[in-house]
Amino acid sequence: MIDVARVQADFPILKRQVHGKRLVYLDSASSAQKPIQVLDAMDRLYRESYANVHRGVYTIAEETTAAYEGARAKVATLVNAGSASEIVFTKNVTEAINLVAYSWARANLREGDAIVVTEMEHHANVVPWHMLAAERGVELRWIPLTPDFLLDLTDLDRLLRGAKLLAVSAASNVLGTLNEIRLLADAAHAAGALMLVDAAQAVPHLPVDVQAWDADFVGFTGHKMLGPSGIGGLWARPELLDAMPPFLGGGEMIRDVTATGFTTNDVPWKFEAGTMPIAEAVGLGAAVDYLTGLGLDAVREHEKQLTGYALDRLTERFGDGLTIYGPRDLEVRGGAVSFLFENIHAHDISQVVDEEGVCVRAGHHCAKPLMRVLGVPATTRASFYVYNDEADVDALIEALAKAEQFFAI
Amino acid sequence: MAGLEDLYREIILDHYRAPRNRGELPVPPAIRVEGFNPLCGDEVILYLEVDDGVVTDVRTAGQGCSISQASTSMMSAAVKGQPVDEARRLIHAFKVLMSIHESKLEGDGDDADQSADLTGVRLGDLEALQGVVKFPVRIKCATLAWNTLEQGLDEAR
Numbered sequence: 001m002i003d004v005a006r007v008q009a010d011f012p013i014l015k016r017q018v019h020g021k022r023l024v025y026l027d028s029a030s031s032a033q034k035p036i037q038v039l040d041a042m043d044r045l046y047r048e049s050y051a052n053v054h055r056g057v058y059t060i061a062e063e064t065t066a067a068y069e070g071a072r073a074k075v076a077t078l079v080n081a082g083s084a085s086e087i088v089f090t091k092n093v094t095e096a097i098n099l100v101a102y103s104w105a106r107a108n109l110r111e112g113d114a115i116v117v118t119e120m121e122h123h124a125n126v127v128p129w130h131m132l133a134a135e136r137g138v139e140l141r142w143i144p145l146t147p148d149f150l151l152d153l154t155d156l157d158r159l160l161r162g163a164k165l166l167a168v169s170a171a172s173n174v175l176g177t178l179n180e181i182r183l184l185a186d187a188a189h190a191a192g193a194l195m196l197v198d199a200a201q202a203v204p205h206l207p208v209d210v211q212a213w214d215a216d217f218v219g220f221t222g223h224k225m226l227g228p229s230g231i232g233g234l235w236a237r238p239e240l241l242d243a244m245p246p247f248l249g250g251g252e253m254i255r256d257v258t259a260t261g262f263t264t265n266d267v268p269w270k271f272e273a274g275t276m277p278i279a280e281a282v283g284l285g286a287a288v289d290y291l292t293g294l295g296l297d298a299v300r301e302h303e304k305q306l307t308g309y310a311l312d313r314l315t316e317r318f319g320d321g322l323t324i325y326g327p328r329d330l331e332v333r334g335g336a337v338s339f340l341f342e343n344i345h346a347h348d349i350s351q352v353v354d355e356e357g358v359c360v361r362a363g364h365h366c367a368k369p370l371m372r373v374l375g376v377p378a379t380t381r382a383s384f385y386v387y388n389d390e391a392d393v394d395a396l397i398e399a400l401a402k403a404e405q406f407f408a409i
Numbered sequence: 410m411a412g413l414e415d416l417y418r419e420i421i422l423d424h425y426r427a428p429r430n431r432g433e434l435p436v437p438p439a440i441r442v443e444g445f446n447p448l449c450g451d452e453v454i455l456y457l458e459v460d461d462g463v464v465t466d467v468r469t470a471g472q473g474c475s476i477s478q479a480s481t482s483m484m485s486a487a488v489k490g491q492p493v494d495e496a497r498r499l500i501h502a503f504k505v506l507m508s509i510h511e512s513k514l515e516g517d518g519d520d521a522d523q524s525a526d527l528t529g530v531r532l533g534d535l536e537a538l539q540g541v542v543k544f545p546v547r548i549k550c551a552t553l554a555w556n557t558l559e560q561g562l563d564e565a566r
Contacts, residue, residue, distance in 0.1 A: 345474035347449055347550070355413050363449055377450025377472065406417065407425075407475065 002302040004389045010035040010290075011387050021357030024395045029173050029201060029336045029383030030361050031223045034287075036266055038226060041286035042279045053278055054269070055140040066277055070269070071285030073214035078288050079199075079218065080186075081235050088234045088241070088268040089276055093200040094124040095236035096219030097167075099271060099328040100196060101128035103244045104217075105165065111137035114163040116193070118143040118151055118179075119373045120172040123366040124219075125198040126129045127169065143168075145373060149327050153187075160191035167196075170202035174365045174381065175326040176307070176333040178202075179329055185214045194240075200224055204291070205334050206300040210235050222280065226386075231280035232399060234271075239339070240269040248273040291386075299386055303335040306384045310337055310393045317397050318342075321404070335384035338365070341400060344407045352406050353399035360396070412562070415540035416547065417475065421483075425475040430485035432468040434458055442558030442566055446549055449475040455485075461566040463507045464488050464496050469554075476538075476547050481554035483535055493562055500562075501553050506539055507548050527556040 008014050011033050017025050020387045025033055048399050051061035055069045071085070076084040088095045109115070116130050119142055120293045133140050141159045152167075160166065166188035185195040194216040202208055204225035204328055210218050217240070236244075246253055246264050250273035253409035255263040264270045291299065306328050314322055314337075324341045327333045346362035354362060361381045371377065382396055433458035443455040451473030458466040467485040472478070484503075486498040541551045 345449075347452075347474040347547070351416065351544070351547070352413060371450070377452070392556075406413075407422075 001388055002067040002298050004302070004387065007035075007294070007386050008389075010037065012036060014387060017356050018357040018359075019384065021355075022395070023397075024356075024358040024392045026382040026384065026388065026392060027361045028204075028385035028388075029358045029381065032204065032226050032227065032385055033387065034228065034283075035226055035290055036086055037290050038228065038283045038286045038355055041227065042283040045279050045282050045348060050279070052275055064140075067282045067285070068276070071281045071288070074285045074288040074292075075233060076235075078208070079203060079220070079235055081210055082211065082238065085266070085268050086235055086238050086241065088236070088271040089170070090219075090232050090271075090283055091230050091277065091281050092124075092221040092223070093122075093198055094128075094220040094258040095219075096217075096232060097124055097198065098128050098194070099234055099247045100217050100219075100236075101132050103271075104240065105132055105138075105193075105248045106136070108172065109136060109138050109164050112139070114139040114141055115165045116141045116143060116159050116188075117167050118169070119145050120149075120151070120175055120177060120367065120370050121169055122173055122198060122200070122367070123195075124200070125167050125169060126369060128358045142369075148329075149177050149325065150332065151177075151179055153183075156184075156187055157191070160187060160193055161192040163188070163191060166193050167198070169198040169200070170208070170340070171205065171327075171334045171336075172365050172367075172370075173200075173201050173336055174338050174379065176336040176338075177327055178206075178332050178334055180395045181213045181215065185216075187303070189214070198294060201336065202335060204299075205296075205303055207296040216240060222284040222287065224292055225284075225286035225287055228280040229278075229279040229286045238267065241271070244271075246270050246273070250274045252276075254344070255317055287360060294386060302386065303384050306388060306390065306393065307333065307335045307337065309390055310384070310396075313393055313397055314339070318328050318400070318404075322400075325376070325379060336381060337383065338379040338381045340376060340379060342404055342407070344403060346380040348407060349403050353396065354393065356399035356402060358396050358399045414546050416541060418537040420534050420535045420537045421479040422475065423529060424479040424482035428469065428478060428482040430467050430469055430482065430489065431468060434466060434468045434493075437481070439468075440561060442557055442561035442564060444471075444487070444553050444560070446477070446553055449474065451549070451550060451553055453481050453554045454478065455481075455557050455561050457558075457565060459493060462493050464491055464493060464562075473553070474547075474550050476541060477553050478505070480538055480551045483538070484554045487533070487535060488558065493565075496558070498530050499532070500534075500539060500555050500559050502532055503535060503538075503554065506532065506535070507542060507552050521532035 049060040049063035053065040073084040186194040196217040203220040218235040221230040253273040349364035439458045452471040454470040456468040
């Protein structure tokens with residue numbers, strides 16, 4: 001199990017107060033806080049050995065390159081990639097998915113082809129496909145939800161017929177739902193489609209094995225897994241990365257440039273044009289070390305327990321006044337808990353609980369197609385991570401009680 | 410530091426709990442106009458009856474946060490029965506109230522520099538919404554009804 005008190009001591013921001021109250025950070029599904037180990041790794045790089053990567057032959061350039069490539073290797077190990085060269089650094093999941101959309105999809109999809117997504121996708125896994133659909137006449141198909149907030153796979157075979165790609169989140173940022181990626185990948189492959197996984201809400205919270213998933217593309221982001229913003233990545237099967245045309249053109253991604261053209265660098269650098277977020281990559285490496293130190297199994301177990309505690313306490317305290325949008329079964333859900341409360345608008349709830357030092361997200365969570373399916377304009381979302389404990393859940397509940405009092409009709 | 414009582418003044422909560430002029434009007438003669446804030450899902454629907462240069466009746470529908478709904482209610486009460494010109498002056502005055510001036514944020518209350526054509530405009534209860542400017546992300550909640558009204562008056566011309 002995770003020693004939460006020791007974890008909390010590693011996060012400087014948790015020592016601050018908001019409105020005179022202890023900071024209770026329950027918005028890690030949006031972005032996680034950073035441990036001192038990550039801050040120190042980035043600071044040390046800048047103070048002691050910063051230079052551009054892959055260019056200089058001098059000592060500090062070599063040190064920086066080793067740190068940057070070392071971070072890639074750590075990420076590769078974390079998700080069980082076959083080799084570090086299968087990890088392309090991007091700025092976030094959004095860029096990872098856009099890379100696939102612009103490079104692989106535009107080289108391989110044409111009018112009449114189909115892409116299958118789900119009703120619980122984040123805009124990052126919807127809008128790039130809308131853009132492609134509009135440009136190429138590609139059809140977008142949607143896997144619906146069951147009343148239990150799981151994917152309804154009844155019509156999966158029909159939806160996948162003739163599809164070129166199945167693009168699914170491993171864990172929903174709104175519902176918390178964990179999707180059965182291996183099962184979906186098998187179905188996609190049987191239909192001749194490739195499988196893209198938006199793992200933004202999975203890699204930070206549970207053991208991820210891209211080979212066991214048998215996926216083709218997996219996107220993830222650093223800032224949700226204790227790392228800095230501005231760094232994330234794409235894992236893809238090596239033969240796909242080799243065959244894909246480059247995405248952004250510029251320095252670093254080339255082998256040779258002449259007056260008449262260019263040849264591309266090897267994978268993964270073929271997809272890393274220009275100076276990358278170097279310190280951020282090193283910070284991400286430190287975040288991976290931190291999570292690995294805790295153990296992703298232990299992280300998952302901790303969040304499962306805490307989510308169970310939260311669901312029980314919320315229901316106990318508020319009964320029918322609080323509607324949770326997401327599965328109740330802890331085996332199929334992560335730590336994002338979205339809810340409606342007493343007809344109080346999510347923005348009002350968020351505003352009032354902030355007064356108690358509690359940070360929750362209010363709005364559509366970049367999942368407007370899902371909000372339409374749920375028939376709600378916005379929800380309030382609390383989400384849990386390694387530094388949260390039962391006292392945080394209790395603080396949320398007391399703050400919600402104050403909001404209820406405040407807006408009582 | 411701005412506290413909750415700056416944002417949620419009692420008069421605002423009163424309009425939120427008991428919104429004035431809720432309902433619909435037959436279209437035509439009334440016109441129906443919709444305002445939408447895609448970021449938070451706030452929705453304001455206005456039915457306006459404009460007769461001989463006067464806003465003779467207003468009804469409101471829609472859903473959203475307390476600030477957007479209270480502002481809608483207060484707006485409807487303020488412009489009902491007013492000449493269109495006066496309604497437009499109110500819209501202008503309200504937008505000035507909602508604009509973020511450094512001096513206002515620091516609370517020195519020097520409002521004397523507002524443009525001259527607003528002299529004589531009385532915001533009354535609407536002044537209660539001034540606390541919203543201390544919460545910049547909520548300003549759009551307060552202005553939604555007024556932008557929708559402006560759009561409606563333009564259409565009614």
